[in-house]
Ligand SMILES: NC(=O)C1=CN([C@@H]2O[C@H](COP(=O)(O)OP(=O)(O)OC[C@H]3O[C@@H](n4cnc5c(N)ncnc54)[C@H](O)[C@@H]3O)[C@@H](O)[C@H]2O)C=CC1
């Protein structure tokens with residue numbers, strides 16, 4: 001028999017049973033659900049990553065919707081169980097949903113929500129932080145200082161890379177990639193080269209206008225280029241940040257051969273998903289090229305790192321915290337809860353999943369809509385007229 005799972009219950013007499021597989025930041029998301037007749041059950045197990053069996057136990061025999069996490073394996077087993085329990089809604093508390101088998105959800109008529117928009121700037125800021133930390137060797141220098149090794153200023157001590165006037169490369173210039181590019185261009189006057197399947201028109205316009213502004217003020221203008229291939233970005237850029245979705249086309253996008261064409265002193269940042277880089281090949285490349293540096297927020301076998309990575313001084317590593325600002329994490333919880341609530345209540349789908357501010361305004365009621373349902377079209381769900 002499955003071990004009972006510990007839970008915390010809000011509004012026990014609520015008509016609709018909504019389960020959250022984790023406690024999430026803030027309380028607004030709970031209030032939004034309980035105000036609309038939901039009984040909210042939050043899993044309080046100490047275990048960080050819940051197994052499919054744990055989640056099956058949480059779903060039980062009657063469950064209208066689940067808010068889940070990117071660490072969980074949402075496929076056939078869980079969606080069929082949710083359907084049997086009378087459920088119709090699932091939302092990841094994340095924008096990325098590579099942990100979700102959307103085809104399986106479609107098969108059981110379950111709506112799949114995600115949380116775009118609210119984490120764009122926060123995630124881009126962490127990618128920018130990693131770029132700076134790697135360029136200026138901040139973590140190495142911090143460790144040196146704490147180890148009591150500093151005995152005076154030296155001309156060669158922790159010399160790193162200047163960003164101004166260099167080229168920033170972005171692979172995947174969507175919401176986060178474009179926000180990151182703007183930060184690096186505006187903040188450090190870097191030139192841009194990017195690769196995406198689609199043209200990033202707004203980003204291009206921004207760089208053109210900013211370049212004109214700099215020129216008018218007697219400064220060197222910044223430039224942009226849309227690369228015809230990813231290899232062009234890898235060859236030309238001094239700092240490269242990866243921001244694509246993880247799917248079949250981006251798995252091991254950066255591999256041994258592609259690392260080999262990058263500049264010897266380049267900086268590579270990954271705040272997308274770990275498997276976008278072949279991490280074992282990266283470890284070998286970092287060992288062979290001590291001036292090549294990386295900033296990693298995500299890892300191929302999370303929570304683990306590939307052998308050797310932790311020992312390398314030219315790698316800055318942080319534990320998948322790119323979206324970890326208070327405002328963003330509370331907003332993600334709100335959007336995930338409203339996705340589930342909206343589907344249970346039969347609300348339509350919000351017209352633009354990138355314009356989510358109305359859902360985040362604590363001083364007005366949330367719109368009666370689902371902020372972002374990735375399989376809305378496949379399920380034939382109606383769009384909001386708001
Ligand atoms: N480390 C973290 O905490 C976070 C990670 N993420 C990751 O970042 C990803 C991107 O998020 P958003 O910018 O909001 O998504 P988005 O959908 O706005 O941008 C993704 C971009 O990748 C491009 N793309 C897809 N396949 C490609 C390929 N083969 N080559 C080049 N470009 C390709 C798309 O055309 C799109 O422009 C998420 O899917 C998620 O996995 C997102 C938030 C936080």
Ligand SMILES: O=C(O)C(=O)CO
Nearest residue numbers: 093094095096322323
């Ligand atoms: O939203 C996502 O995709 C994340 O990785 C969480 O920060």
